[in-house]
Amino acid sequence: MSARILVVDDILPNVKVLEAKLTAEYFDVITAFDGAGALERAVADSPDVILLDVMMPGMDGFEVCRRLRQDPQTRHIPVVMVTALTDVSDRVRGLEAGADDFLSKPINDHALFARVRSLVRLKTLTDELRARQATAGSSELEDLGAEEALAGAHVLIVDAQQHRSQRIADQLRQAGHEVEIVGDAAEAMQRSQAEPALDLAIVHIDLSGQDGMRLCGQLRSQETTRQLPLLLVLDESDLPRLAKGLELGVSDYLIEPVDRNELRARVRTQLRRRRYYHRLRSLLDRTVSMAYTDPLTGAYNRRYLKAHLERKLMEMADSSKPVSIMLFDLDRFKLVNDELGHDAGDAVLKEVSQRVGNNVRSFDMLARYGGEEFVVIMPDTDAEHALAVADRLRRLIGEKRFGVPGRDEGLTVTFSAGVATATDPMETGDQLLKRADAALYEAKGGGRDRVVAARP
């Protein structure tokens, strides 16, 4: 995938060399020659990746990186520090300033394309998620910048040679990670599907006879490991094969013998990216479930109920299996609020929701319909059974007192319910709810704490 790359270096020939290499690969290249220029271009042209020289007069690369990270407009753009210094402390400083990766000068083509392609691939995905989450102007996105501890990651090493894998494992364990070692592809595939989920796999290209890249291809082909960071370990002599590896989705690579600091740094950058992606994903997941659930009780909300009910009725029309619903309303609930306060009222609503939710089948659906009204949808359940369920739930609520704040002896809660069963394939969800509501009204009129079947 092509992408826009911002190249920043104070030395013109350095910029030109990188520009030529990237342009030949059809990347879209923009350039800057100092820190101020870099910050300007980063905002104006929204590049996908920034290749950032460390040593520059005036503002150095570390400072540029820090400023990019402070600005919400540029915070999410991956930064690769380009450094002539092999000094480890510089890499650490780079990572602390918020860089995502680094390259050593003179720049090797393999390394360049490896870093850039893998950053672009992940960014395409995270941009898409960010854009979706941002639709509502969600201010929560900004919290994603916060850094989490990276220790304690689950790392799998796949290598047929004990002495190599053991050395890498020792170093990662020293860094605080949980490391497992397996010797071949089959074991690796098995572990990759098991719990706890892996955060990183380090795969040797040569699994005594088996091709390590084939294993990488298989991991990329599984839903569960499609986004798992993959570090390929290879010998200098295997470098010609690396291009294929990057194409199939390897995230980064290490050359044997693996340098201890290189290892830690590469592992760290992969884990950082993975965490970001995970945080973004779970934020979006939480947002999506908020759209469908009632914040107080965690039950589905009215909006979701309506959509779900229509769908179940359509399925019923196809399969001719009955669908029943139960609409129930807590008896004299206003008294709870008025006499014991809203906190007590809220506690009752939550516990009703929990008791009922745990006492119906998992494919039944509980929704909060309004203030103190709830609905249970029971697919594939006829009128007779639905009435029995409703009566079971009525006893479940009425027979055991509720604990509420400020009332030691607890509180007796009851409900009145109407149960309606859809048999006419033309009946809509609203009509079905209306019938249940009429039955509920009768239940209230008949003295409350009871279940009434709706008229067909």
Place this chain on the structure above:
Amino acid sequence: MSARILVVDDILPNVKVLEAKLTAEYFDVITAFDGAGALERAVADSPDVILLDVMMPGMDGFEVCRRLRQDPQTRHIPVVMVTALTDVSDRVRGLEAGADDFLSKPINDHALFARVRSLVRLKTLTDELRARQATAGSSELEDLGAEEALAGAHVLIVDAQQHRSQRIADQLRQAGHEVEIVGDAAEAMQRSQAEPALDLAIVHIDLSGQDGMRLCGQLRSQETTRQLPLLLVLDESDLPRLAKGLELGVSDYLIEPVDRNELRARVRTQLRRRRYYHRLRSLLDRTVSMAYTDPLTGAYNRRYLKAHLERKLMEMADSSKPVSIMLFDLDRFKLVNDELGHDAGDAVLKEVSQRVGNNVRSFDMLARYGGEEFVVIMPDTDAEHALAVADRLRRLIGEKRFGVPGRDEGLTVTFSAGVATATDPMETGDQLLKRADAALYEAKGGGRDRVVAARP
């Protein structure tokens, strides 16, 4: 990116040839030899792409495709029909059965990798979106299967040669599309950023001197056109360059002279995929905004208010600019519901929300706090100005009657409001709301239809 491919053909050597080609590219290949086997594998192994032979004894490819489309578990898996027949009617039948693309036997490697890679790339993205949307068990996802009309798409043709572009344009216009033609890359880039948004670009590889693939790279590097379908037009002799094109993100290609039916079919498959992606995206966008808005009024909901307010207060602590809030509650609203019905009540809530929303600044935020209570957050606004705004809004609501169903003369609505300004950086959102609430209580006690400033 690697992926899992299911190859289906009744003739063993055909399966073996495809398997060998795909395996050499590190795809993970699974196979089936008839329709029943294909359906089984599709469910059990969730492939990313299915290459499906048309002519098979028993269940033919069209029928397999139709069944894959009926099953919610396999509906979203891209299907490429592989046909020995060059007959156009077969392609049409394939598309009608729900195929996403097709390949002609004998299979050309370029064509094979082009189709597979482009399907996998989009699927990675749509799988991610589907997974997010599915978090809450959203049943709405299933509606995405429904087919929309494909005519009326906005297609851009980029070619320096008038006679070629004109011929393609004529054919697409006959198919009901809106076609624009530009002669070079600069014009194309310009058009790509303008309205109406493009649905497809058809780019000739040779733009008299300019490299058409460079333009494709640039389009892929722009946020707005990253997912735009790109068809590359090239001569037989340009085929060696195609691999790079596919790598940079070209979606598919056409060989000059472009066959009329091939053109229509390729355009159609690209548009279908784009529509699917768009529908998925906007479903997720709607879902996200549902999470943050009140369904009745469209104002932000209480959940969003809380998060947003905390953030504004944190920003205030950094910048020491004041933040003010106004909490208002409609006067004697219960009477509206009781005397005129819930529909009238709902209409009032909606109109209040509209009037207020249109009369505060776009960075001010209106949220529905509860039944008939609303909050306006005013960043960078001190107490004196916030009181003036509150009083302007009070007049805006009180001075012009509301139209309600069943009451021709309309209805006078008023509110009582409390205004509080955060000055202490340690004050929380809840504390600020509490102060505003106390002021609101005073306003009610003082006779309603008034604004009261909160005590510090």
